[in-house]
Amino acid sequence: MQVPLPPSLQTLLEVLQRLPGIGPRSALRIAQAILKKPDLLHRMIEVLYDVQQQIRTCSSCGFWTEGEGLCAICSDPNRTEAALCVVKDASDVLAIEKSQAFRGHYHVLGGVLDPLSGVGEKDLRFTQLWERVRTGAYEEVILALGTSPEAETTAYYIARQLADWHGRVTRFASGIPVGSDLEYVDPLTLSRSLRERQPLSI
């Protein structure tokens, strides 16, 4: 493109395209919206600066928090210490919280083991995990790392490391999504659903 865009605008377009799901066209649309509304631009700068200054990860679980002390989940006295749910990213905490199905604590690993991408044990929050499991009152560690090969490897790694721990290590069930018709479910999921079939209690 030969168009002589002002340099700062050109740079904005490049930086916007580093965001997930933003291509050249949406970058331009966003830049235009920002340029049309000076108050939106001002607000963007302000809120990004706030986030930069204030957001940190909870020293215990790794979820997002701000201010002093533990995060809102770790410091909630109404949550049970019976189970510790291990997830990949802070956004997984949000997803599980939305389901309102879990009232225990979380541990954000920060990723899964992926040697090909250079992610090893040292890059994830394993030390803190062993520490929490061995010193806490947890009776169960629930793995919710996803179903990719790397996630499965990481799950088995954690289970092995906790082999001599007194509690249970479980993982989220994998199977047919609620509301799906069998014909639209992939063969791998189907075979796993069959293998891990559950007794029907009446």
Add this chain to the structure above:
Amino acid sequence: MQVPLPPSLQTLLEVLQRLPGIGPRSALRIAQAILKKPDLLHRMIEVLYDVQQQIRTCSSCGFWTEGEGLCAICSDPNRTEAALCVVKDASDVLAIEKSQAFRGHYHVLGGVLDPLSGVGEKDLRFTQLWERVRTGAYEEVILALGTSPEAETTAYYIARQLADWHGRVTRFASGIPVGSDLEYVDPLTLSRSLRERQPLSI
């Protein structure tokens, strides 16, 4: 959602959703990417601040520029003053520039007349347009405002205002997009293509 997100992060999600094409899910994905990469967050703040400080609209045509004087297009001595192309937004200038089909000057109106949304003559760059047309060396004003009813009204308004001007007032042809099959073109476009059919010169 009951999830206790830190306030600054909650605000970031709200502000991101004011951008075009960004819904709750993409806002969360973007926020997460920004939180994972401190250098990206830093760069975002930096470049938005640069844009806020430096980008302004060219006093002549209304296109984006920075620094002193006219924009890169207005100050380009290789561009002809034979024609002035009137567009709605600065991004329309980019679209036409990409086609490399026009080497004249532009005039960004900043919108089209839309009384229902409260956009009247005073809100658009009409005064500058009349001034440029009457004092410049232009022989033609080409309207490229789009095909919405409001755009058509605006086009007719401009044509009426320039009725006593010596030059020609034209508008971009409307018709079948290049590469489209007739069967996929809507009836309105087809009827207009027929009405505005062109002689085939051999």
